[in-house]
Structure formats: structure tokens, C-alpha cells
Amino acid sequence: MCNCPKVTFYEVEFKTVGMKVVANHKxxxxxxxxxxxxxxxxxxxKYWGFEEKKE
Ligand SMILES: [Zn+2]
Known part of the structure; x- marks a missing residue:
């Protein structure tokens, strides 16, 4: 498991392990x-602009 204090969006890639997709820190x-x-x-x-807005 990754224990880095800060993981940014750009450092993450997705990998398929078995039947599921996991986030991997590059x-x-x-x-x-x-x-x-x-x-x-x-x-x-946030990056995609889908920030939840409650009205
Ligand atoms: Zn890490």
C-alpha cells in the first residue's frame, strides 16, 4: 500500500488486477x-468539473 503523504492526480494511474481496477501511485x-x-x-x-453542488 502507498503511504505517501500527498498523491496528486497526475501521479495516479489505473491498473486492472483480476476483475477490478485499482489506482496505482506511479x-x-x-x-x-x-x-x-x-x-x-x-x-x-473537481478536475472534471463535476464538483457536487447542493442546491
Ligand atoms: Zn505513493
């Missing part, structure tokens, strides 16, 4: 842990 070559993955998902959502 810098260290390890998979993101759950906390990092949820942080990354938020960053990705």
Missing part, C-alpha cells in the same frame, strides 16, 4: 490506500 509503484483513494476521487471530481 511515484512509488504501490496501490493507494482507502483514504488516499477517496481524497483522489474528490480531486478527480
Amino acid at each position: 511515484n512509488c509503484g504501490d496501490f493507494l490506500n482507502d483514504d488516499q483513494f477517496s481524497a483522489f476521487e474528490k480531486e478527480l471530481t
Whole structure:
């Protein structure tokens, strides 16, 4: 598991492992842990402009 303090959008690539797709940190070559993955998902959502807006 990756334990880097900060993982940015540009450092993540997706790999297929068995039946599922996992996020892999290019810098260290390890998979993101759950906390990092949820942080990354938020960053990705922002990047794509799908930021959640509650009206
Ligand atoms: Zn890492």
C-alpha cells in the first residue's frame, strides 16, 4: 500500500488486477490506500468539473 503523504492526480494511474481496477501511485509503484483513494476521487471530481453542488 502507498503511504505517501500527498498523491496528486497526475501521479495516479489505473491498473486492472483480476476483475477490478485499482489506482496505482506511479511515484512509488504501490496501490493507494482507502483514504488516499477517496481524497483522489474528490480531486478527480473537481478536475472534471463535476464538483457536487447542493442546491
Ligand atoms: Zn505513493
